[in-house]
Structures are given as structure tokens and as C-alpha cells.
Amino acid sequence: AQSVTQPDIHITVSEGASLELRCNYSYGATPYLFWYVQSPGQGLQLLLKYFSGDTLVQGIKGFEAEFKRSQSSFNLRKPSVHWSDAAEYFCAVGAQGGGKLIFGQGTELSVKP
Amino acid sequence: GAVVSQHPSWVICKSGTSVKIECRSLDFQATTMFWYRQFPKQSLMLMATSNEGSKATYEQGVEKDKFLINHASLTLSTLTVTSAHPEDSSFYICSLYDSSGNTIYFGEGSWLTVV
Numbered sequence: 001a002q003s004v005t006q007p008d009i010h011i012t013v014s015e016g017a018s019l020e021l022r023c024n025y026s027y028g029a030t031p032y033l034f035w036y037v038q039s040p041g042q043g044l045q046l047l048l049k050y051f052s053g054d055t056l057v058q059g060i061k062g063f064e065a066e067f068k069r070s071q072s073s074f075n076l077r078k079p080s081v082h083w084s085d086a087a088e089y090f091c092a093v094g095a096q097g098g099g100k101l102i103f104g105q106g107t108e109l110s111v112k113p
Numbered sequence: 114g115a116v117v118s119q120h121p122s123w124v125i126c127k128s129g130t131s132v133k134i135e136c137r138s139l140d141f142q143a144t145t146m147f148w149y150r151q152f153p154k155q156s157l158m159l160m161a162t163s164n165e166g167s168k169a170t171y172e173q174g175v176e177k178d179k180f181l182i183n184h185a186s187l188t189l190s191t192l193t194v195t196s197a198h199p200e201d202s203s204f205y206i207c208s209l210y211d212s213s214g215n216t217i218y219f220g221e222g223s224w225l226t227v228v
Contacts, residue, residue: 027180034217043206044157051215090156099147099210099217103157 002027004093004104012110017093021076022090033074034092034101035065039053047112049075051096061085086111116140118206119220126197126227133193134223136207142187143209148180151204151222160205163190197227 005024013019020074026029032051038045055067065076074091088108092101118137126132136146146163154214162170169182179201181193194201206222 028144036219041224044219046217049216058136094217097212099145099208100159101147101157101208102159103218104148105156 002093002102004091004102005019005094006089006104006107008107009105012111015111015113016080019076019078019081019085019109021089021091021109023076023104024073025072025074025091025093027072027085027093027095027102032096033065033092034060034088034094035063035074035076036092038090038106040087044078044094047076047089047111050078056111066089081109081111085109115221116211117207117209117215117220118216119223121223122221123224124226126225128198128227129196131193131195132178132197132225133191134194134205134207134225136190136209136220138188138209141211143190143211144187146184146190147208147210147212148182148190149206149208151206153204157206160192163207165190193217194225197225199227202227 003026007022007087034049047063048057050067054098057065063078065105067074088106091104094101120135131163144165148160149157150160151157159172160175163182163184165184171177184190207220
């Protein structure tokens with residue numbers, strides 16, 4: 001079955017600390033992988049995506065993610081978190097050449113001063 | 114600028130009435146659009162795939178007679194929630210796929226509250 005798992009429902013980090021949000025997927029075909037961020041009451045903003053090529057993907061706002069096929073993972077990282085990064089983060093997987101996405105449960109990030 | 118326009122952003126309707134949400138592609142012709150639903154504090158769940166000129170494809174468990182999808186043109190898909198009930202209150206968001214750029218665009222979403 002196709003699925004996306006974000007093991008951490010809620011994470012709290014101190015401002016300036018590093019961040020890693022985990023994402024594991026189960027997908028029969030070669031996946032397209034995405035990370036989105038959602039602020040309360042808002043829509044989705046694309047942070048980064050992976051289709052092929054270099055497995056380390058750079059995104060906006062200083063985020064990066066690494067695709068590890070052997071581990072079926074696509075973890076999101078940021079070296080230094082800012083208070084404005086507090087939001088809900090969603091990992092998603094889709095088929096190449098299509099637009100249908102399967103989302104993970106989301107990880108709520110809190111940033112403490 | 115925005116590629117996808119979704120309207121309305123917020124809507125409140127009475128129980129038993131119907132409400133229509135529009136999703137417009139602003140920059141290109143979209144033969145396929147997607148509708149998702151997100152309950153508070155939950156993830157996004159795909160409801161249906163909207164196909165221009167043909168019937169929508171609904172995901173398992175989604176009532177096609179309750180959530181009517183019309184994709185009459187290459188730039189507009191509509192989702193109509195019929196006979197709405199409070200449990201239909203949710204965040205509805207559309208997306209479209211641009212094959213030329215290999216990119217998925219999301220609308221800003223629509224908050225529906227049924228009272």
C-alpha cells in the first residue's frame with residue numbers, strides 16, 4: 001500500500017538549534033517527494049521537491065532534504081531554526097508524471113526562545 | 114504570482130444547503146485538478162481527481178453524490194458540497210499539475226463552516 005509516515009507528531013526545538021523532520025514512504029513506483037509547510041489557517045507552501053538526480057535537495061528558507069532510497073526516507077533538515085519556522089510540516093509522495101499526492105500525518109514544529 | 118485561484122476563502126452556510134467552491138488555473142490549461150480535504154489538526158486527504166470534460170474519479174469512501182465535481186473547462190473546476198452538514202466543516206484545497214514544469218500548484222484553500 002502507498003503511504004507516508006511522519007513519526008513525530010510534534011517537535012519542539014530552541015531557536016538557533018538544528019532541525020530534522022522525519023519522513024518515510026511506501027510507494028510502488030519511483031516516487032516524487034515533497035515537503036510542504038502550512039501556517040495556521042493558511043494554505044500550503046512548497047519547501048522543496050525531489051524528482052531525480054542529486055539526492056540532496058535544497059529548498060526555500062534554508063531547508064534541505066535528503067532522499068535515501070535504501071531507507072525509503074526523505075528527511076527535512078535545517079541547520080538553524082528561526083521562530084518564524086513554527087508551523088505544520090507535511091511530507092508527500094506522488095507518482096512521476098502525475099499530480100496526485102499522498103500526505104503524511106504532519107509534524108507540528110514549535111520553536112522556543 | 115498565483116497560479117491557482119480558489120474561491121471563496123471562507124464560507125459559512127446553513128445545514129442542509131449547498132455550497133460551491135471554485136478552483137481556477139490562471140496560467141495554463143489544466144486537464145486534471147485535484148481536490149483535498151483537511152479536518153482540523155489532521156492531514157490532507159485526496160477526495161477526487163477532476164478531469165476536464167469527463168466524470169471525476171473519487172477516492173474510496175468519498176460520496177460522489179454529496180461532493181459534486183465539475184470540470185467544464187480547462188481552467189475551472191468546481192466542488193459543490195450538497196446538503197451540507199456540520200461534519201462537512203473542513204478546509205478544502207485544490208491543486209493542479211503542470212506537466213511542462215513538473216510542478217504541482219495548490220490553491221489557497223477554502224474554509225467551510227456548516228452551522
